[in-house]
Amino acid sequence: MNDVLIPKIGVVTDVRQDTPDVKTFRVVTPDGKKAFEHMPGQCAMLSIPGVGEAMFSITSSPTNTEFMEFSIKKCGCLTDWLHQMEVGQMITIRGPYGNPFPVDTELKGKNLIFIAGGIGLAPLRSVINYCRDKRSEYGNIDIVYGSRSADDLVDYQEIIDEWEKTEGVNVYLTIDREQEGWDGHVGFVPNYVKELNLSVDSTVLICGPPIMIKFTLAGLQELGFKKEQVYTTLELRMKCGVGKCGRCNVGSKYVCKDGPVFRFDQIDELPDEY
């Protein structure tokens, strides 16, 4: 009998050190295939038996037919263990969970603005690469990405080698403080967003620390953006992933199955407990 709580086996086939505390893991099944299909913004439960299981956003795009990737920041018990993994290590994986960003409906044909802070780029990278691979189906793409320092920019090599070179894609990087060797923008994401003269007819996808989201959203509203134009993805403690264990319940919603992607006008209807 099949049960969503019973995971599959995944094998780590590549480990990339992105920043001092973020690694990106490539995962396939033991016979070398993708564990399952997903859409951008959906998540998966990863686990090391005996340590724990937790929800992670799938950072690779579904257009990648060979493998899935997860960018994971070392910040707790399970992620500490995940960071110790070497190539060949098995983990367990189950999913996909939650609703994706509406890439094939509301976002189609739109100008898109991606705003990310730190590890908040992980869920957006899936959408960005999906839209780059289906470039003709979307308008202009602006990507504003900031982190504490130049060393904390996740996927930096991919950003400069691939994203910046894609037609119609503008990348705006910023770091919090001056740093030797950095000649790019310095300053916090919310302020940078206000300076960029972004087109208010765009749809915005934002993910990052709560404080960044709060001030960026306020800034966007000052610029004339409506909450209906802005999407984010929420993160809460989860155990089951399918709206039964009760952990990620906020108001009448379960972040795992009703989210994690929400528009800000939808978030407004929920108690402020996320």
Add this chain to the structure above:
Amino acid sequence: MFKISMNEADKLFKAIAESDTLYLPIEKGDQIEFYEYHEGANVRLDALHTVKSAKDAFLPNCETMMEFKMEGKNIEIKEADRIAEEFVVFGVRACDARSFAILDKVYLSDPVDSFYAARREHGIVVSMACNRPEETCFCNKFDIDATNPEGDVVVWIVGDELFWEAKTEKGTALTEKVKSVLTDADSEPVEKQQKEVKAIMEKLPLNSMDMEYLKDADMMELFNSPKWNELYQSCLGCGTCTFICPTCQCYDIRDYDTGHGIVRYRCWDSCMYKDFTMMAHGTNRKTQMERFRQRFMHKLSYFPINNDGEFGCVGCGRCISKCPISMNITKVIKALGGDN
């Protein structure tokens, strides 16, 4: 309808236990709980309530879901077997019987929880009508008829006789198995008792509690009520209410190293605990007020919103009798409704 003398009830239990595992209210130590029947067990059908509800039958306090064998970098997964044999839960009160329908809405909705579903499939519920409701009872507020509970078989104890009526196919099949110990009965004594008990239910103190306002209450208005700040003050956050509650449905999944492998099990959990929502960066419900509010908002607002207005409470009254500081859902309902 059939019957058997209460003096011979043991014959009935033996007849059931011969073919199926039988669970019923049994006194052990000073506590009455649903335990497996054995000869000489101190069966207490007279008890209004077991301490814990009957939900263990379908959602056990703790159950193993899978085991992992770890060798070097390799992992092997072995799923736990689902229950495959029939079992009978006997003596389930009307409130607890309704709680199964509430749990079904969570565990049988897509994606179906196969562990729960197997237990539901193989479990036979023999519910027991109430003949002595107490002041803590308020099941009638949830349109539950204590004199005619839901179940595969319903039994009534009238005087020194136990009346038996099958209500479903499963119940009829069980009746066939135990028919030899039962005799045909007239339903008149049962109907007479039902009338009497219904009259008592009408007079119970909690019958006057106003719940109507909750039916079209606004979620955010309830959430933002200033009453939460007064109500939660005495809450110890012990979680007793969640563990005795027939409708509390939240669970935890944990791993345990047996020394020979890893067991992944599921167990009941409580939203009253701080670590329920704890993540590496902290918890989203930092204060006991928020956790207290979550439990009652879920039962009185969130669950009804998602389930055609059905409340996540069956009025069993266990939280009224067990909360160490005498807080309970009826106090919350009254306070939110403006009645102190």
